[in-house]
Amino acid sequence: MSNLESDLVATWTVPMSDKVYKIEFEHGTTTGKRILRVNGKEIIKHDWMFKLVGREIFELNGVSIDAVGIFAYEYTLQVGGKTYEKFREQQKKALLIWLVRMAEEEIRICLEKESMDVWVNGSKVETTGEFVEEGGTKTHFELGTGAGAFILSQSSGKRQIGLVHQLYVNDALIRPCEGNEDEAVGRTLWPTGYN
Template sequence: MAADLVAVWDIALSDGVHKVEFEHGTTTGKRVIRVDGEEIYRADWMFKLVGREHFTVSKAKCTVSIDAVSGFAYEYTLEVNGKPLQKFQENQSKIMRTWVAYVTGTPTRIVLEKDTLDVWVNGKKVETTVRIVVDRLF
């Protein structure tokens, strides 16, 4: 684990759950963002210790905010598509339905996007056919 690691967030999106890690060097201003273990942003020397960093995860637009709370203490928050992470997650639970099915003993993540009716299996969008069954006609 990096010495300057100050925050870790999990973002559940249609294509899977992504892990975002943020490093902040409070003496050098260093900022590093990793998504799913891959470094996507690095700034080693920054004179301004507070601010925002913008990046994308899958199709989601994300912002890490660094705010001073007192002295050399900082608060780190993550926004996803313009909403605080918790609010974004609440919205996701309304528009997505997620299941984990065990196929031959292996966990398989299935996501239905209720607004588009897109189906994702283990992070890959799959082609589907919509079939409407009517039991009775009134």
């Protein structure tokens, strides 16, 4: 087992509008070494001989992220002042994500439900709104491949559900990602000490 594998104590996936970030936290519990990686890139590294616990604060897309390992080596992540679990629940309600395969390329499309902003592969795209006769709106945009796409937003007819958003690419209905935010990075490893 390599040193990297033995010191990796927590991995989190953090869904944002532009993409899903994978945060890894290494902690040498006997050496005090702490390394924080975002999508494989090392952003914080400390080799503290005597400081075995503490917190690491960094910013991601203007949101403050706080990786904490304070008591008994329980590792938590706070995003924008919220617990990791609360933040993920909030993002699950706020974002709708589709993965579309076109010409051997996987395209990630994200709808911010409140603002109706559309992101394609990490970039916010220009959209054009149109009211439809059946009620609701079509939000038109183009994919980098030149393909036409739109999101049809209509009332579900149920107060608890609200609007239903459906993505069409070249007039074909695309199903959203199940679980919504993790498919873009794959498997989630729950952090050590997760309750």
